Amino acid sequence: MIPCFRLPALPLAHRVGAALMTGAVLMSPMAARATDGYFLDGIGGKAKGAGGVALAQPEDALAIASNPATATEIGHRLDVGVELFIPNRSATITGNAAGLSGTYSGNGANPFVLPDFAYVRPVSDKVSVGIAIYGNGGMNTVYRRNPFSAFGAQGDAGVDLKQIFITPTAAVKVLPGQSLGISPIVVVQAFRAYGIQPFSGYSSDPSHFTNLGTSWSTGAGVRLGYFGHIGRAIRIGGFYETKVKAGHFGKYSGLFSNQGSFDVPAAWGGGIAVTPVRAVTLALDVKRIEYSGVSSVGNPIGLLFTGTPFGATGGPGFGWRDITAIKTGVTWRATPAWTFRAGYSHSGNPVPTNQTLLNILAPGVVAHHITGGATWASRKGVEVTGYVVVAPKNHVYGDGSIPQAFGGGESNIALGETSVGASVGIKF
Template sequence: MYKTTRYLVSAALISAPVVASAGGFSLNEQSASAMGVANAGAAANPENATTVFFNPAGMSQLEGNNLSFGAAILNIDAELDRPTGSATGAAGAPVDGSSGGDFAPLAVLPNLYMTYEVNDSVDVGFGIHAPYGLSADYDNDFVGRYFADKTELTAIAFTPSIALNDGNGFSMGFGANLIYAEGRLSKFQDYSQNYQQAQASGYGGPAFEEGYFDVEGDDIAMTFTFGLLWEVSDRTQFGLTAQTGTELELEGEATLTNVPVPQIGAGGLNMAFTNLEEDARVPLEIPESISVGARHQLTDSVTLLAGATWAKWSRFVALDIESREQNGAISSGVGAQDKYGRPGMIGHVSENWNDTWQANVGVIWQASPAWAFKAGYAYDQTPVDEHYRTARIPSDDRQWLTLGTQYADAGSGWTVDVAAGVLLFDDVDVDEREYTVDDEPIANAARFQGTYELDAWGASVQVSKQF
């Protein structure tokens, strides 16, 4: 049967590197003021309007009306170690190719948040930000091109929020996240097994050229956020925030080029080549999450922060490309449903992700009324199961070290935050194969193996104003 594709879809406001800077395809880069302490205690430390994202209950502790806007850049140097990289086609022959180059492009992630004080008990807010992200672009001669080429995926979240407080140090907040996501994924198509089958049937023509699979889709979905903030004393407070999960149904069109079509003529078996199109759908799971945070003012000038986040990434069992047509050209014409073991399938990737924890600590030194200096550390688990790593997500646990500074002009109400950090990774081994929907290996020789070398840095700037 003819081969189909493997698929991954995720989200970002401006596509973020495929080795995202938080667990799964979540993005940490939402605020320069929080980035300075590696997001430590963000659920309990409402410095400015970015609390709309981290804990909407924090709006109750902001004075007056507030505006925060900024952008982060994230640069990941991610490349296959070529001596270790190898692949075989479906028919078992070695695949020639390169390391694919640095496949993770520079990402720019803007954000904007605002809050409005309705009265002493009620505050409302709004945010625009990028909660998730993945992006990759290998060179066309990448040795693993039959498993991955381009991943160009974008998303934007609009977040209206409200906070209520009792006037005695306790507040709660609610938010809705309206997420628009769109994605594109492509890979080269291996027809070596089809050529082998054609030869066995009497075809004597030249070998088949590669094809190309490309799919695009978009959708809108909603999640909800709930937050609590408790001021235990003048120096200590705790925060908690929880977010619901959802499923995006990315709907669009899939295309497959250069598909060999057998033709029987007077001279025997010949081949024509055609392009196929089909309406497709890709369900994408967004996980539930819970974050806790603590802030303690150790001295008049030193504040300690700590926090942790749990995310239910085990929702993400598989990435399926499903047909939206009856007897579609690709799903029925190239034997995909027989290959993956379910009717109406265009493609399938077994993921079997795991739930994750992120833990972080940070410190703020208020050197003067205007200047503060920050440092932070986070340890972030990857949800990717090591037995199901792919060329699209060569991910492993990572550590995050950050530094930041803040300048606040009390007279004007303007504050500027600048932060930078590095991500530390171990080398990541990938051994990718094709599986059925029951996680059984498909009976062909398609395989990609290699070790990835990863390192990354990020920086962020943010301007805030209190009115």
């Protein structure tokens, strides 16, 4: 037990970035990608190089993972990609009378290799179908020096959340230049937590709180999309993704709110792409992610002090708020063989300054993404794309983040990310 201080059950975690898979039949959940909170900032090599834009600018088969209606614009193609992802996560605790003060690195696992896959095929002049397999989100921290060892925590501390999305897609041209699409969503997710033993006494189910290995769950939802042309130079697109209702993490029913519940937040957004001259396209996407609508993510830690323990119905979570992500990109078709891209995206910070203590385990606070990429296309329909994404380290400094019952002081968290990737596309 921890002397002198009444400490609540330390929460769970996430993965800073998003777990991806190898293909339609081979799913190998890994780590995370550059992120909007813990959603991907872009899906597919071409979108990644252009700041994540894809809602109105479909350039490869993975565009259906952002907007299913774009399937009618893609033609018959296969895209497979791989990314090397290096997150840099850390935490600093200051002024804590319970012995937690110090600087801690969450980089016990690095780097990560992450694949993705998509295939699209027209079945008539108006209808196209496809499938995409990718990691929509995830978080990982591994603290070799346990931030909670002063309370008797043993071994490494950290969490690992992976979310694998499988999205079969159908789209139809309802009018000339206007398409609607739908993707049933199947999610397979896994979670584990370790090294937070001292806090299990503040759980509604202490035997299902930490160090229990990986727990799995599945869920389902729907993504709807629209894509349309306005004249020759302007394209618009939008999507709405329902909350994905998922089963409970049974091994961690004492950690997550509502006896281990962990749904995927609803999201929606729109985009526009303008081609002012033939070789150049400018694109803008705006996306809203409703993290507060999932209790295990959005509920604040303060609920613990109203008598609601971890794992209980309506129990505490990370305290994340909803965010808006704005993405901009430029694409220059320099020659028939070469296309170049650059972009910038800005994500809102989901972690309030008074919620940073629990988010030592889930510092999903990256705000800025600077991107670049290029594609070489052969005359036989083979494309090779490369890209780089740099997300400078963003700090969130705690303000009233550690209650006196925990020893007081402040918890400060930070995350930066670097990734390089390549993909191969085949047009049939």
